[in-house]
Amino acid sequence: MNCTACGKEIYPGSRFCSNCGQAVVAQPFQPVKSRLYRPRNGRMIAGVCAGFSQAYGWDIVPVRILLAVFVFLGCGTPILAYIIAWIVMPDEPYFIPAQPYTHPVAQPAPPSSQQPST
Numbered sequence: 001m002n003c004t005a006c007g008k009e010i011y012p013g014s015r016f017c018s019n020c021g022q023a024v025v026a027q028p029f030q031p032v033k034s035r036l037y038r039p040r041n042g043r044m045i046a047g048v049c050a051g052f053s054q055a056y057g058w059d060i061v062p063v064r065i066l067l068a069v070f071v072f073l074g075c076g077t078p079i080l081a082y083i084i085a086w087i088v089m090p091d092e093p094y095f096i097p098a099q100p101y102t103h104p105v106a107q108p109a110p111p112s113s114q115q116p117s118t
């Protein structure tokens with residue numbers, strides 16, 4: 001999806017355009033959490049576990065423990081599934097994390113002396 005104001009691509013889940021600050025209109029047919037990709041940070045091997053845990057809101061630690069248990073019990077089949085997921089899941093797209101738009105002009109520092117509230 002692209003920004004309605006400047007046309008720049010907006011990362012799914014962002015509430016504001018990272019380029020111009022335009023508020024993003026919510027699109028109900030584009031669920032944010034279901035996007036599956038391998039994050040660039042927090043990978044242990046290829047980021048498959050991290051991708052699943054991020055996409056579905058799971059904790060990363062039990063996902064990795066479960067995979068390790070499955071690898072131990074499955075005698076190689078989970079490793080094959082992991083490699084398939086590695087191939088199928090795309091890399092995380094580069095994006096600027098959604099954050100409040102700050103104007104590039106230097107802002108005056110707020111006064112440090114606070115008035116006593118009486």
Ligand SMILES: [Zn+2]
Nearest residue numbers: 003006017020
């Ligand atoms: Zn924009």
